[in-house]
Amino acid sequence: MSRAIEFNENQRRFEWTEDDALSVLDYQLSGNVMTITHTGVPAAVGGRGIAADLTRHALDTARSRGWKVRPLCSYAAVYIKRHPEYQDLVA
Known part of the structure; x- marks a missing residue:
């Protein structure tokens, strides 16, 4: 399934709502460096690949905008390590 992840630039996060549960990937932007600070998926919708989709979308957005990424979030760091x-x- 392909999710239409929402890029909420005003709140500096990527969002997906499934079964009325909001999942997010939060980031900070300093110059051209996106620091991924948190990925949160409620337990009720866990195990569905939502965190991976949020992370992939954030990384693809960073690439398309010419940003580097600093993965402070442990999930994002592991995701990048597993996806060369x-x-x-x-960064």
């Missing part, structure tokens, strides 16, 4: 196609984005 994104390792060139690491």
Whole structure:
């Protein structure tokens, strides 16, 4: 399933709502470096690949905008380690 993740630039996060549960990936932006600070998926919708989709979308957005990424969030750090196609984005 392909999710239409929402890029909420005003709140500096990526969002997805499933079964009335909001999942988010929060970030901060300093210059051209996106620092991923938190990925949160409620337990009620856990295990569905939502965190992976949020992270992939955030990384693809960073690439398209010419940003580097600093993964402070442990989930994002592991995701990048497991997906070498994104390792060139690491600041």
